[in-house]
Amino acid sequence: EEERAFIEWYPRGYGVGFKVTRRLFETQTKYQRLELYETEGFGKLLVLDGTVQLVEVGEESYHEVLVHPVMLAHPNPRRVLVIGGGDGGTLREVLKHKTVEKAIMVEIDEGVVEASYLYLDVAKDLLDRLIKGEEERAKLIIGDGVEYLKNTEERFDVIIVDSTDPVGPAKLLFSEEFYRTAYEKLNEKGLYITQAGSVYLFTNELLDAYKAMKKVFDKVYYFSFPVIGYASPWSFLVGVKGDIDFTRVDVSRAPEKLYYYDPERHETLFQMPKYVRELL
Ligand code: AG3
Structure with a gap:
């Protein structure tokens, strides 16, 4: 079974990521690209322009x-x-x-x-x-x-x-x-x-x-x-x-x-x- 993850890449190849079970929503707003995922263990994940804004569990x-x-x-x-x-x-x-x-x-x-x-x-x-x-x-x-x-x-x-x-x-x-x-x-x-x-x-x-x-x-x-x-x-x-x-x-x-x-x-x-x- 393929494992999917969302990873935010910081400088020098430092990554912070979550296993995601599905993508819930994606849109280009007037200002930025917005993505929402369901994660394995941290609830939903909100991403703006590729950067993690929050996970529901731990926000x-x-x-x-x-x-x-x-x-x-x-x-x-x-x-x-x-x-x-x-x-x-x-x-x-x-x-x-x-x-x-x-x-x-x-x-x-x-x-x-x-x-x-x-x-x-x-x-x-x-x-x-x-x-x-x-x-x-x-x-x-x-x-x-x-x-x-x-x-x-x-x-x-x-x-x-x-x-x-x-x-x-x-x-x-x-x-x-x-x-x-x-x-x-x-x-x-x-x-x-x-x-x-x-x-x-x-x-x-x-x-x-x-x-x-x-x-x-x-x-x-x-x-x-x-x-x-x-x-x-x-x-x-x-x-x-x-x-x-x-x-x-x-x-x-x-x-x-x-x-x-x-x-x-x-x-x-x-x-x-x-x-x-x-x-x-
Ligand atoms: N504001 C986002 C803080 C910056 C996160 N930066 C990053 N992941 N590179 C938080 C939104 C939550 N209210």
């Missing part, structure tokens, strides 16, 4: 870590912006915080939202309500996050960038100019977080983003986490505006069931292989 290893550390480090996050994140996993985690009054998600590719709503068990009900405009605390905008942020009158406590890699449509989200816009649109005290790629395989991209953020934010932190489906460890960069200590979190506000991020052990996030830390 929390990314979404919890992208969302809760900043939400618990900010003293009172009421207004939150998510850029990208069309599958809904990030917004789902944001809305677990009772402090949130209004969250806006700006996703450039309607095709990702639609396919996620139709096929994925990640945030089906939330996406359904968002599409119908029925979610009380959150709003979905289909549009370019860079343009949105430039033009909006809104101000945010937390900005979360849940994008694809810093190539193609997402490239501008990793530029100094964009970081300046984000800084401007944060309230007096605010936190910005972005996924920043594979520590080992996108080290240069991580360094570039870190350097650009350092020019803009009052303080920049980096951390890493093993994410299921990505070439781990995966990196995250946090930009601070004003007086917030990202090494400390309010564990009393932590959502009930967390599987990966451990607020009581927040300090364990900050590990970074020595040679990478020395480059940062």
Whole structure:
């Protein structure tokens, strides 16, 4: 019997793959090639332009870590912006915080939202309500996050960038100019977080983003986490505006069931292989 697999190829022939039992859907959206597979043991797999976005089993290893550390480090996050994140996993985690009054998600590719709503068990009900405009605390905008942020009158406590890699449509989200816009649109005290790629395989991209953020934010932190489906460890960069200590979190506000991020052990996030830390 022939064994089929989906493999994402990173630089220098490093592969991350899953055995797949069938292809569920494939389309060329306005922005990218979207594929959906059923995997042998990790539920459905969402792929954009050949890169793994998530597997249903284990997606929390990314979404919890992208969302809760900043939400618990900010003293009172009421207004939150998510850029990208069309599958809904990030917004789902944001809305677990009772402090949130209004969250806006700006996703450039309607095709990702639609396919996620139709096929994925990640945030089906939330996406359904968002599409119908029925979610009380959150709003979905289909549009370019860079343009949105430039033009909006809104101000945010937390900005979360849940994008694809810093190539193609997402490239501008990793530029100094964009970081300046984000800084401007944060309230007096605010936190910005972005996924920043594979520590080992996108080290240069991580360094570039870190350097650009350092020019803009009052303080920049980096951390890493093993994410299921990505070439781990995966990196995250946090930009601070004003007086917030990202090494400390309010564990009393932590959502009930967390599987990966451990607020009581927040300090364990900050590990970074020595040679990478020395480059940062
Ligand atoms: N955003 C994708 C992170 C980048 C993955 N990169 C890669 N596999 N080369 C996540 C979408 C989930 N909300």
